[in-house]
Amino acid sequence: ALPPSAGLCSTRAGLALLLHISLFLAYALRVSLSIAIVAMTNSSHPHGWSGSTPHSSHPGFAQDVRDFYLTDVFYLLQAPMYNWSAETQGIVLSSFFYGYGLTQALGGYCSGLFGGKPVLGIGLLLSSLLTLLVPPAAELGIGFLIGLQVLLGLAEGVIFPAQYTIWAKWAPPLERSKLMNIADAGCTFGTFFALLVAGIICQSLGWPFVFYIFGDVGCAWCLCWFLFMYEDPAHHPWINAREREYIVSSLAHQGSSHGLSLPLVAMAKSLPLWAITIACFCTDWMFYMLLTSMPTFLSDVLHFDLRENGLLSSLPYVGNGLGHILAGLLADFLLARQVLGTAAVRKLFSALGMLLPAAFLVAVPYIGCSSTVVVVLLTLALTIISMTGAGININHMDIAPRYAGFLLGITSTFGIVAGIIAPTAVGLLIGQDLQSGWRNAFFLSAALNLFGLIFYVAFGSGTIQDWAREDAAVQ
Template structure:
């Protein structure tokens, strides 16, 4: 007996020392880093058209430009007198197209027409077949479609719209697949930090792509934006398939203590769902509806800025394409840092039992939705005050990152077995905003730029406040009865 106790003591000691301090070299943090870089590529491929379309349409004829009022911001020292903002070196040539602001809005919205189609399918497929294969295939398809963008544009706006829709379909499976992976890898008290560290790759890709794409447009021509990013995406897919494993049990290099820690912490959530789903119970679930409405309202703000901020910088504030890329990227630097910090802070509050999980989710959602709404209203009043406009836009995108530790990951709290599927459902609501927002911006700003943008900002703020009230009222972090493995509807 004494010998057995002496042999057990070191094992117990190791357990106490290792588990509270997993370290950034653990398998789950390695997965977070790989997903961070993968989502970097996903968003780099998604947003490059938002900045490139400015160079693609700089030659728009005066007759197709919007009728603007006299309160449009005056050109400042960096803008070209003719408003073209083209400063390509001699010898660099790229085609330009006569697309109106409405057409540009439709082109930018087309991504989300495809994106909405595969959200639910991606959630279902990832639960059936696993997240690794689905995410890798989605990223590879996105990269290939990006390489075809210049060809589609040369054939006409209709072809570019169609290719954008296909690109959206390819990306639609990626985030549900990611949530399916995290349901198998992320212990409950580490979900916020791990998932936010991965999700920060989205804004990292955005704030890198905007200035880099602007430089490429200027010195190489806009087609090379798609060739370079599409090529890098194809290469990265090789690393994804080699380095990622579906769950801890299949990872060849994970330590026994880490595997035991992850498996034991997730023991109560059950395995991934099968072919049958408790659809009726999901439809009746108010906590799920609360997340969906929050996604719908908050993603309007996010996607409006993601797709249309370069146009605001160009059309209203008159920054040239280099300044446009840099200043459009600035808000996402704050968002990247905010996403990581809010994840760490949320897990700290949970691990110290300062607040319950539901309170943490609602607190971070409240800050991440209310303060950006106030900032957008402020933008609508500063008008042509360039530093103030950029400052408030940066503040808005920085603080919205707090939603990453709020309703953005609430699906995995209420139903971890169905995390990928629920992300597909709630993200579908958010994608509706992605479809409508760029088109609405194009329509509202087609006659009067400053007044139109003011209306855009006010409408966005109002939607955010409504979504926040709905989520705070009906949101929950309790594991739902229909999500328990022993009571799941078969």
Template sequence: MDKKPPTRRGSSFCSLRYGLALIMHFSNFTMITQRVSLSIAMIAMVNGTQQHNGVNASTQGLFVDNNPIKKFNSGVSVYEWSPETQGFIFSSINYGIILTLIPSGYLAGIFGAKQMLGTGLLVSSLLTLFTPLAADFGVILVIVIRTVQGMAQGMAWTGQFTIWAKWAPPLERSKLTSIAGSGSAFGSFIILCVGGLISQALGWPFIFYIFGSIGCVCCLLWFTVIYDDPVHHPCISVREREHIVSSLAQQSSSPRRSVPIKAMVRCQPLWAIFIGFFSHFWLCTIILTYLPTYISSVLHVNIRDSGVLSSLPFIAASSCTILGGQLADFLLSRNLRLITVRKLFSSLGLLLPSLCAVALPFVTSSYLATVILLILIPGTSNLCDSGFIINTLDVAPRYASFLMGISRGFGLIAGIISSTATGFLISQDFVSGWRNVFFLSAAVNVLGLVFYFIFGQAEIQSWAKERPLTRL
């Protein structure tokens, strides 16, 4: 049976845990803007070359000499970076994230998530500030910086779930994590919406300067306000601390225990979560990476309009993340089984965007229908945040951060494969290529949902329960 705390006492939105969710929302906002900033700046970093020097980037080698060849838009440098070079730069941050997702999640469970997350955010912010300077020194240095930045962000992403395992009462997990997680969607909206304007008005380096500086400010706020658990926070009220501690009494954990790797490998509910992440990130990565290109080529709009239109789906995604969390906790408060809620939102988050994706190739003649479907895909996809994405907090709260690292690793692998497959398919034939991309994405989503429906659970697994220590 799914266990629920007997009371919702102390669940006011004015409580400290909701303040923590807002700060984490700001942190996620900062990290995604730093991650996507290069995608926006790249247009100005290489387009000036094509406009002013007549160089066809596709004819360049992979690692060409990228010293600035022209001063464009108030003395800003532009580079001869081929599409292959750009793709290598874009993918480097994903490789960095993969390298640290699992070890950082494990270390966060031992040494505390506050230091891991705060350090990761600080390193990512500083590297963002130095990216324009690195570009002048060469493409290799940019790739190195992006890889290290990915490692730092991998530390920051996974540390969050260690914090929520100690701060979020079971009936408020969906709500709190959705508030925090919606920062990523909102950050994607902001950077896509204003990045082009900043580049046009001030020059592309200011995209990195502005969002890198915002990250440094966020770090100061993080190290000042955030604590690993409510017991040691100096500003929390006695009522709220008792409410959180009592609601998590049956999920207390001992960070000194070793991780039961063999039990995890044999755990089918965990594999259901991993496959869910793989399916979810497959389509999400395609939308995040190729949305501006798809809008520009299908709707035939200019770069600025393409950026604005590309930002709209992510404000919908941010709204759906928060609303989904509210609805999930409401259904739980009405005594709906926890696993039923998780599977319901997983179904909505995988089936609805699949239907929209399959319909896209058939409505390209309609501007309005295309925009609506493109907005609905990221929005409905984020309903998964109240499904399998936080399911690790249900089945193994003691190892939530470690398992979230593995889960995101599956998602990043899916993103790398889907991005490569998309580029290959649309290079063969643009129209049929995009149709095949969306059909393949829908198939991956459906298969992932079927697997989760069969093997997904919401009970704490036996190997994740606290037991008295009888030996060293």
């Protein structure tokens, strides 16, 4: 039977929009501090993105920022300034990740037990409430702010795995890539939006309003989430009967959500799962290295000024978001036309998303002074890395849909570890010598990606594993 229209009016398209907005807000909340911290401190600040580790700050850059904000006397009268060192700021920004890494697997497990709707909704509501508390926490002292960031990480950590659990009940196999990547694009669009808007709010209203406005919008959205979101097609009141029948029958083979016990031993022995995990670690290494270090690279090596830097650092987010959506549409087109099997499609998109950025990175040190070309290459690298969104990033759903949320939590944890190690490694390499340090950092990242891809192509799979079938669970 032909699938009922997956047009913009279908219920599952509406769900993709709900999740897109939820992830958009979650990411806007988590990067708001990394932008506001520039206005909160009158000392040098670490460039980059939330979770960036402090690099030797470029003095001219900080001076620009200071002059930029001191001109606004109205703003100075109402928003407090703090005298935090670059190291302190680095600790504040990276503390988010320590909480974020801890709740990934837990979020996946709980959403398998209680459903993705309550887990995601509560995670987003707590994140919004905690964001509202940033200004008073900063006033109380740096320890409170670091603690608050860890709590924010703990709350946000459950959001992504819960989203996967929801899709396991809603996304027909031939539309998985498309629907999930439309939702995922919210992450990068949210980050881009926050980078643009938070700077404007800091200048016009003062930095505390970044947290008040973002936090309030998040709380309001949570109300919409609990009102309009339904756990699965069977419980949805307005869904067209044909669409419900189509989704339910296309997912009939995968079994229901898991119970209290998980086949952990079988998971630990599963090569297809290890293939995803290792590839995710390697891709995230490159992704986080580019995000956290690109602003530093632009200012230290290419000597870009702040305003150019801000725009150039945010360009890749737009590319990455659009890339996600395009990759999803293309992958589903290939699957629906039966041009390639599931495993082949996942490997093809992973290969494109891992090899091309690696090649661009290796080229960067040899281009030398042509800053335009370097920026184009780094932007392309961050854009094309989104191809993995139709590859390794959703392969969990193919091999074990019942445990998708939990498995995503596991692979994300490895990815976050990479996100914590990568900027630190870059800092150590640059510390020795600026030029060769950056070259080695780019080479290391490219080599890791190549290794991860070879491992994934060798051991990745596109079919449901034996341990993930419902009858196997009753051991």
